[in-house]
Amino acid sequence: MNLLFIADPLEHFKIYKDTTFAMMREAAARGHRLSVCQPCHVSWRSGGRVTALAQAITLTGEPDAWWRPEGDAAPLVLAETDGVLMRKDPPFDSEYFYATHLLEQAEREGARVVNSPRSLRDHPEKLAVMEFPQFVTPTLVTRSADEVRQFHAEHRDIILKPLDGMGGMGIFRVGADGLNLGSIVETLNQHGTRTLMVQRFIPEITQGDKRVLIIDGEPVPHVLARIPQGSEVRGNLAAGGKGVAQPLNDADRETARAVGRLLAPRGLLLIGLDIIGDRVTEVNVTSPTCFQEIQQQTGFDVARTFVDALERVLQRGR
Incomplete structure (x- = not known):
């Protein structure tokens, strides 16, 4: 099969732990052909199909120069591949959002995209837990500083985090004394203009x-x-x-x-x-x-x- 990986630049990969690299290595071991691009290389011209400026690669098995290009990067119609793997790391920002729209159009043209671009869009990673209240700790999603203060008064020990964070960035714990709660809320909600998530601390x-x-x-x-x-x-x-x-x-x-x-x-x-x-x-x-x-x-x-x-x-x- 011909597989296209949409991911971060290959030079940023730490192959000793990178999951996308592990996928590539296993796929290549089975004889599948690999191409790569970044989301910025995907485009859609009126009257045409969604296309990526993609680079075919071969894995070398070497720890440093772990891949080599096969020819020059060339336009590749996504619907003409056997599968597209969307593996761009968060954050889920506007550009990621637009990329899901392009990939959904590619699906309408016959492309097979993993994970589904519509589901990527419909399941933001923090908010998606709210569909499963039976499994989550008490959780609040809000812009309101007053609601956060009420939640803290009820649960006493809480975690606050931005909805678009990754890798633990922007996560704060506030204990029963409420120390710095107001400042933390202002930092995260930007004076009521951004939504944040608050959860009861899980010891x-x-x-x-x-x-x-x-x-x-x-x-x-x-x-x-x-x-x-x-x-x-x-x-x-x-x-x-x-x-x-x-x-x-x-x-x-x-x-x-x-x-x-x-x-x-x-x-x-x-x-x-x-x-x-x-x-x-x-x-x-x-x-x-x-x-x-x-x-x-x-x-x-x-x-x-x-x-x-x-x-x-x-x-x-x-």
């Missing part, structure tokens, strides 16, 4: 923020617990958390299956569910990670499972 964060991967509706049997270090309350690897692979427990398996059964039919082949204790905190769908960390620590080949599912989905669409 089980000390045991890790578990990343549960769901592939075609089924959870992977191992999770990566991102454990905060030192005085941090953030377990995100980008914020210095330590990743420890663990077997998926029964409670989290049932939660993941319930979420996966609902979301996979919407075109979300790969989901990264974040669970603290037994509470879901995020539903990651843009470019879920942790394939390599799980494989390196447990031997379970997540990329193989993913490409198996990808092949099934793309072959069904032929």
